[in-house]
Amino acid sequence: MDPLEDVLALLEPRGHLSAGLAAGGRWAVRFAAPDTVKFNAVRRGSCLLEVDGLDTPIPLAEGDCYLLTRRAPFTLRSGPEAVPLDAEAVFAAAEGGVARTGEGDDVFLIGGAFSFGARAQELLLDRLPPVVHLPAGTPHAETVRWALTAIDRELTDQPIASTLVAEHLAVVMLVHVLRLHLAREPHAVSGWLAGLADPVVATALTSLHRDPARPWTVADLASAAAVSRSTLAARFKATVGQGPLEYLTRWRVELAARQLREGTGTLASIARSVGYGSESALSVAFKRTLGIPPAAYRRHPTHAFDPPSGA
Numbered sequence: 001m002d003p004l005e006d007v008l009a010l011l012e013p014r015g016h017l018s019a020g021l022a023a024g025g026r027w028a029v030r031f032a033a034p035d036t037v038k039f040n041a042v043r044r045g046s047c048l049l050e051v052d053g054l055d056t057p058i059p060l061a062e063g064d065c066y067l068l069t070r071r072a073p074f075t076l077r078s079g080p081e082a083v084p085l086d087a088e089a090v091f092a093a094a095e096g097g098v099a100r101t102g103e104g105d106d107v108f109l110i111g112g113a114f115s116f117g118a119r120a121q122e123l124l125l126d127r128l129p130p131v132v133h134l135p136a137g138t139p140h141a142e143t144v145r146w147a148l149t150a151i152d153r154e155l156t157d158q159p160i161a162s163t164l165v166a167e168h169l170a171v172v173m174l175v176h177v178l179r180l181h182l183a184r185e186p187h188a189v190s191g192w193l194a195g196l197a198d199p200v201v202a203t204a205l206t207s208l209h210r211d212p213a214r215p216w217t218v219a220d221l222a223s224a225a226a227v228s229r230s231t232l233a234a235r236f237k238a239t240v241g242q243g244p245l246e247y248l249t250r251w252r253v254e255l256a257a258r259q260l261r262e263g264t265g266t267l268a269s270i271a272r273s274v275g276y277g278s279e280s281a282l283s284v285a286f287k288r289t290l291g292i293p294p295a296a297y298r299r300h301p302t303h304a305f306d307p308p309s310g311a
Helices: 001-013 087-092 139-158 163-183 198-210 220-224 230-238 244-262 265-272 280-292 294-299
Strands: 015-016 020-024 028-032 037-043 049-051 059-060 063-067 075-079 099-104 109-116 131-134
Touching: 001 163, 001 198, 001 244, 015 163, 028 087, 028 139, 037 163, 049 131, 059 131, 059 230, 063 163, 063 244, 087 099, 099 198, 109 163, 131 139, 139 163, 198 230, 198 244, 220 230, 220 244, 230 244, 244 265, 244 280, 244 294, 265 280, 265 294, 280 294
Parallel strands: 020 099
Antiparallel strands: 015 109, 020 109, 028 075, 037 063, 037 109, 049 059, 049 075, 063 131
16 A cells, blocks of 8 residues: 555544535634534535634635644635624534525535544644645546535435445545645645655655565665665655654554554564564654553553654
8 A cells, every 4th residue: 555545544534424504695604623624615606714723714616625634613604794603503403414594505515524543633634734725626626526526416316325425435535635635735745745745755655654564774765766875865854854764663653553552462463563573672662652652552542642852
C-alpha cells in the first residue's frame, strides 16, 4: 500500500451523513464546533462559509465541497446581513431527510461528518489546513462530483441499503478530496502528506510503508529513489520535517500501537513484526515517541501523548 492508503487504513475513516439543508432568500445557520471532521457539498445555488478563527468567509458555489479539519464553530449563510439560527433547532425540524431555513429552496447542500480511530489528529488532520475547499470549477473536481452525485442519488431514491452505500461513498469522496487537495495545493500541507508531492520523497515513503520491518538505511532509500544519500536526506527533512529513519521509527510505533489497541500478540511478537529485535528496543522507541511505555499504552491507549518537540 502507499502512505496515504496506509494511514487511512490505520485510522479507519467512517462516513456519517446528516439531513440535507434547503435554504432560500435571506438565511444563516450557526453550527457548534463539530466533534468530527465535517463536510458539506453545495448541490444547488451558492452561499458563504464562515469559520471561527479564519479572517474571511469562503464563497461556495454549486458543486463546491469542503472539509473542516479543526473543531471550530462555523456558519453557513446567504450573505453577511442574515441573522443566524441555531443549527440544532433547524435540523431537529427536518422532514424527509431535509432541513429547511429561509424562504424557498434555491440553495441545497448535502453533508455529514467523518469519524476516525485513534491518532487521527496527529497523523492526518494536523497535516491539513483548517478548511480544505475544493471548488467545482477546477479540473480536479470531476471525481469528487461523481461521488457526490452518487451519494445524492442514494439519498434521493433510497434503494435497499442506501444509507450504507452512501456512507461508503462518502469515504470514497474523502480519499478523492485528499488526493486532489495534494495535487492542487501541495504546499498547504505538512509532514508526510507534503512528502507525497515530492517524487523523490514519495518513493522513499512508499518503500518504508511497503516493508516497515526491513532494516532500512538512508543509502537503501536513496538507491530506491535513484538519488544520492545527501539529496534524499535533505529533501526528506525539508518536506516531512524529520529524517527518513526518524519517520520510520514513528511509523513502526504507530503500527505497534494499533496492535496494542487491538489486543493482538505479545509485546515480543509485536516488536518483531514492526522491525525491532527485542521488547526493550520497541519500548525505548515507543516511550520516546508516544510518551508512555507499550504496556501502559495497552491498558490505557487514550492516555498517550506526544513528547515536546525535540524530545
